[in-house]
Amino acid sequence: xxxxxxxxxxxxxxxxxxxxxxxxxxxxxxxxxxxxxxxxxxxxxxxxxxxxxxxxxxxxxxxxxxxxxxxxxxxxxxxxxxxxxxxxxxxxxxxxxxxxxxxxxxxxxxxxxxxxxxxxxxxxxxxxxxxxxxxxxxxxxxxxxxxxxxxxxxxxxxxxxxxxxxxxxxxxxxxxxxxxxxxxxxxxxxxxxxxxxxxxxxxxxxxxx
Numbered sequence: 491x492x493x494x495x496x497x498x499x500x501x502x503x504x505x506x507x508x509x510x511x512x513x514x515x516x517x518x519x520x521x522x523x524x525x526x527x528x529x530x531x532x533x534x535x536x537x538x539x540x541x542x543x544x545x546x547x548x549x550x551x552x553x554x555x556x557x558x559x560x561x562x563x564x565x566x567x568x569x570x571x572x573x574x575x576x577x578x579x580x581x582x583x584x585x586x587x588x589x590x591x592x593x594x595x596x597x598x599x600x601x602x603x604x605x606x607x608x609x610x611x612x613x614x615x616x617x618x619x620x621x622x623x624x625x626x627x628x629x630x631x632x633x634x635x636x637x638x639x640x641x642x643x644x645x646x647x648x649x650x651x652x653x654x655x656x657x658x659x660x661x662x663x664x665x666x667x668x669x670x671x672x673x674x675x676x677x678x679x680x681x682x683x684x685x686x687x688x689x690x691x692x693x694x695x696x697x698x699x
Contacts, residue, residue: 501531508524508529514545517549521544525537525538525554526546527696529561530555534561536670537543545558549667552581552588555574555578556591559571559574559588563594571593575591575592576592584615586611586616586622590609590621591608593608593622593626596608602629606629608624623643624642624643624656627659637667639663642663647660651685655685661673661695664676674692675697677691
């Protein structure tokens with residue numbers, strides 16, 4: 491289904507789910523589904539209320555805590571986003587997604603070492619979590635740990651070879667590793683995939699060849 495028809499259907503879907511929640515006020519899944527649809531419709535405050543209702547029904551729901559944290563992060567409310575993901579970890583200490591989300595929060599705050607630690611924990615619990623490897627590569631670049639950034643970037647490519655941002659991160663890591671030809675190849679591939687590679691970066695590579 492294309493995105494446009496789905497967007498057009500959202501009011502109808504919301505109406506049906508709201509009715510279901512009225513009929514089944516203690517049904518966790520009805521409220522959680524409604525929260526996700528609210529979020530998709532851009533009704534983030536309503537989504538937060540529904541997720542809080544989910545946690546009233548089941549305070550041990552890791553998924554509700556994680557989704558609540560994601561919405562707070564999107565709103566720029568990093569304190570509540572961190573608290574929600576930490577609550578998820580108290581319930582499920584091996585939650586890789588919670589660690590990955592916490593990494594993003596620390597990275598947003600400029601706490602790069604804490605971000606790296608969080609991403610590393612995410613990968614320890616789920617070595618196939620491509621977004622954690624991707625963000626770890628970015629954080630390692632920010633920390634100027636270029637060898638570690640290259641290692642992380644290569645891991646993303648193994649997991650998601652058609653991930654445009656991963657190709658761009660790989661290009662940056664290769665550039666700092668002074669593998670300029672490979673950096674150009676990766677940057678060109680990212681560009682072909684539709685990633686907006688910085689023209690100044692392309693120019694910097696070309697000057698080294």
